[in-house]
Amino acid sequence: MPEVKREGDKTVRRFAARILNTLSGRFLLLTVAFVMLAELLILVPSVARFRLDYLQLRLEKAQIASLAVEASNDMVSADLERELLANAGVFNVVLRRDEVRQLVLSSPIPEPVAATYDLRMAGPFDLIQGAATALLDGGDPVIRVIGQPVQQAGLLIEVTLKQGPMRREMVDYALRILFMSALISVITAAMLFLAVRQLMVLPIRRVVRHMQAYAGAPEDARLVITPTARVVELRDAEQALARMQTELISALRQKERLAQLGGAVAKIAHDLRNILTSAQLFADRIEQSADPGVARAAPKLIGSISRAVNLCESTLAFGKAEEHPPRLNRFALRPVMEDVAEGEGLSPVSDPSCLIDVAPGLMIRADAEQLHRVLSNLVRNARQAIDATGRSGTIELSAGETDADWWIRVGDTGPGLPPKAREHLFQAFQGSVRKGGTGLGLAISAELIRGHGGRLELVRSDAEGTEFIIHLPKSSGPGLGESATEAEPGSFALDG
Template identity: 40%
Template sequence: MSRRDLSTEDRTGLPPDRLGSDRLGSDRPADRIELPSFGRGLSARVLALTVVFVMLSEVLIYAPSIARFRLDWLTEKLASGHLATLALEATPDYMIDPQLELTLLQHAGARLVALHTPDGKNLMLRGATAAQLVIDETIDLDDRGPVNLIASAFDTMSHTDNRLLRVMGHSPRSPDTLVEVVLDEGPLHEAMVAYSWRVLGLSIVISMITATLIFLALQLFIIRPMQRMTAEMVRFRGDPEMPLDEPLSKRRDEIGIAEREFELMRVEVRRALQQKERLAALGTAVNKINHDLRGILSTARLVADRLTGSGDPEVRKAVPGLEKALDRAVDLCSDILNFTREGPPRPELTRFPLDELCLEVQESLARHLSDGKAMATEMAEGFAIVADRGQLFRVIRNLGENALQMGANRVTVRALRRDGKIEIEVVDDGPGLPPKAVENLFRPFRGSARAGGTGLGLAIARELIRVQGGDLRLSESGIHGARFAIELPDRAS
């Protein structure tokens, strides 16, 4: 049997050409799978996200930056206004030529400047139109709260019309001197717009440089190793026997661990496939041997039945032991045949009374129920469940037969509903399971509780329960008996 046959039709019941579409969601063979292009791959997404995140960072930086630019611009106007008023102090009567006054105001970028010194002097530069000035907003630069500065900056950016501002604050050249400046907002708005464009251009350059550096780093340390691993996975899917082309990664980070684990997984999978191929050949041989052996045992059973009518009392005395030996041999063949199948059959769920099923199990165990041995049930009258009747029959019968063969005198089947589940217990009053059997329970050929057993019965029983969405476990084992618990979904409520 080839590996292809083993991994498809014999194992899943599906033809080989259906394996890809049913298991992987695609009917394309592995050698035709193409990795995504740059525009659709991880690289482009990383690059785009990096640019976006850098731009968002620049936006967060822009808000305090534009507020600081506005504050510095207005502070500079206060300093220029203070410097312009110094010309008044050079004259005896604090009066200067009107043309010079207009020139000083023009150089200061203001329409009016007022200076209040600590010694009580009040100096003022006013233009020809000072009487007609209408102030739209007063700004106190001594109030420098960050929230207030940011809000005022965006307020200035939002006004495209030219408002008249009255700016007041202490002079940066003389902290004890109060300066008031009346100026147009238009030049401030234009300066802030120009500054914003410069910030935008610089942000784009920074974001592109940062994104490129981050992209190259991620490409080198993460994306390329992931692309290489993806390509190796695709190749491995197409040819599991493909040899290792590259040595194991020496990186100590998560990517290195993932690469080494993937390489080790390929080795283990390849080894498992080789072992599975040998087991498949062995299973085929065992099935043929069991088939022939069952025929031989059937003939021996017929001979044993004839020996019961023998006139020799010694022969008749030996017949029961021979029949039991033949029954164990037949059971062993049946268990091996069931176990060598790739998996349990798909459950056929039906609704049925559990007590009737237990009665059938009791009838099938009639030859074990002698010398005072009994089987009983403890459950509500008419207790019905939805499960695979045949599979559940095999499980309860196996548990009951094992208990009776281990020396139990009474086997009780209990059932109840709890938290949306069906809980079935098979309890016996036997000597319990040996410690070695408990350690290897549900393990084929190792978990038998009696001499000559294979342990296949419990392994198959758990498999039959799990395929129905439940589980089988040993709840208790001691000198007072053993307790097995069967848990199934409650589909009947």
């Protein structure tokens, strides 16, 4: 049992520590503390006012008793006098008229008077001090109270009474006030807690979730936060975070490209040197000989120089890292595929032929321009692979959807990819499929699909051909919503 109790105490302490370390918990405790402080500031003058009313009531009852005595011409029995004093709650009554003090009612006083309080000239500080003295004094002393008679019935009225009954009623009144204050503070704190949680804590948690999700996949442009907070400060923070995430995506892409570019410098220099050396040899032959074979050598010279220029342009374009985040919109996929095929000079009757198996009504959500570039790269690679064999072939484009994503397949009947190309397929300058290529097309295509939160995969590559598949998610991002919403042009489709 002692061990169970210790474990329970540890659990309670951990829970309390967790509450204190949260913004909601600290705000709740501060709210309760400040409400209780405000109620305490109200309680002190309230208790002082209660004491004043109590004493004023005793003076009024004592004055009524004195009027009864005067009305009977001082002919009251001892029993009646005791009853009048008991009803007023005092030991004696002194009424002063015309500078003459008159003892109207009197009974034995059990002990000497401990203190005298004049209510006629008492200010707020005196009343608060008197109330504090009465509460802190644990005894039951006799006190004298002087006040102003009502209805101008004299110059003053003076009574003596026990302080104990008054103190007990003051304590009872203070406890009632404290109970009501505690109840009000709890209700107020709960309402403020819920309001702050809704207006501040939940938006802050949303920002934290975005940051955590973004940290797990910094290249996924879907995870860039869309500012939705109504509080100005929180909205400014969300806008700053969105700008930072957008800039970081570009910086990460540029860093990755520059790293790949740096690793490929040696290969570029080697390839470029060989290409230019060949061009130089052909140029020397033109200068030194008038042989008719020069006419046949000229195209080779032009081809060598063109390859060098293309290699330099591809390298420089890759290093610029100017890709913008995808602008997600809904559009029909088939027209984009038909446009890609037409741009590559392909059709069902061309050689190689291009077959498109996509439902006309299939709608997807993506960046149409970037997806066009990805499909163009894949179709161009497929066509070049088939052309290199010198035989006829077929390129197939198909697409469909599941509950989780859209898929797009690009297949061909070419010779398949060499093993070395498959090992580094989506790495720039290493995954080239054809001789003299840079491998930038597949690297950029994979990067663009990652920006959509999807993936580009090689399904198969053998003697029967090659097949790639693209997966584009329907959701708006991990942990950020159940389903995506359509984006306005130039914006991201993210759940708030």
